[in-house]
Amino acid sequence: MRKKIVAGNWKMNTLLKEGMELARAVEKLENEKTSDALVIIAPPYTHLSKVKDMIENVRLSAQNCASEDSGAYTGEVSPAMLVSAGVEYVILGHSERRALFGEDNALLNKKVKLALSEGLKPIFCCGEVLEERESGKHFDIVKEQIEVGLEGLSAADMSQIVIAYEPVWAIGTGVVASPDQAQEMHHEIRGFLASMFDDKVAEDMSILYGGSCKPSNAAELFANPDVDGGLIGGAALKAEDFLGIVNAY
Numbered sequence: 232m233r234k235k236i237v238a239g240n241w242k243m244n245t246l247l248k249e250g251m252e253l254a255r256a257v258e259k260l261e262n263e264k265t266s267d268a269l270v271i272i273a274p275p276y277t278h279l280s281k282v283k284d285m286i287e288n289v290r291l292s293a294q295n296c297a298s299e300d301s302g303a304y305t306g307e308v309s310p311a312m313l314v315s316a317g318v319e320y321v322i323l324g325h326s327e328r329r330a331l332f333g334e335d336n337a338l339l340n341k342k343v344k345l346a347l348s349e350g351l352k353p354i355f356c357c358g359e360v361l362e363e364r365e366s367g368k369h370f371d372i373v374k375e376q377i378e379v380g381l382e383g384l385s386a387a388d389m390s391q392i393v394i395a396y397e398p399v400w401a402i403g404t405g406v407v408a409s410p411d412q413a414q415e416m417h418h419e420i421r422g423f424l425a426s427m428f429d430d431k432v433a434e435d436m437s438i439l440y441g442g443s444c445k446p447s448n449a450a451e452l453f454a455n456p457d458v459d460g461g462l463i464g465g466a467a468l469k470a471e472d473f474l475g476i477v478n479a480y
């Protein structure tokens with residue numbers, strides 16, 4: 232059975248002390264949660280090993296990793312380094328990495344494979360921009376992101392992956408996808424996975440929704456059969472809001 236997951240992507244927010252306080256607060260509330268969803272936080276690189284020491288039930292993710300495993304790549308952080316700091320998950324293919332740092336589907340495929348080979352679990356993001364949705368290309372765009380980004384993986388690899396559908400027009404805008412729009416795309420993604428892999432891979436995949444998800448709209452999104460949780464940005468920066476979303480299940 233697939234897992235329910237709520238993951239918090241802190242992006243480039245919080246200084247170390249604030250991040251540690253936030254992690255402590257999330258861990259405390261996690262212990263009091265009313266839902267059985269797995270709770271993941273993705274702080275900035277600089278916070279990871281300190282945060283690791285402060286959490287027990289909450290799981291740790293990085294927001295990115297290198298596409299090479301070591302060497303002369305100034306400024307990069309390899310999957311093996313993340314594992315050595317106690318990190319379990321890595322967000323890959325976030326739209327901000329795609330748009331601002333030029334990461335394309337082929338590079339992401341390389342990162343996904345390297346992360347998996349080191350035992351990291353990728354949270355693989357996909358999603359269309361507004362223009363693509365308005366011109367009816369959103370299914371094709373997401374299909375290509377998945378087909379190229381997850382190309383060459385085995386069913387065993389896929390069991391280590393989480394997919395996050397994040398329509399770019401909903402990220403940080405306050406414009407949330409409607410429950411029907413989220414369900415429609417998540418169902419479609421499950422169909423892509425069934426044809427690329429098999430029905431079991433599709434059925435077992437946790438597919439998270441991301442984009443302006445808040446305690447007030449989470450319940451109606453999570454009520455959909457193909458929505459298995461959320462990848463949360465702004466609302467993950469306040470422990471009460473973040474756990475409010477977890478408890479919306």
Ligand code: 13P
Pocket residue numbers: 240325397401402403404405441442443444462463464465466
């Ligand atoms: P917001 O929740 O701030 O819209 O961000 C979503 C996101 O990008 C999570 O990765």
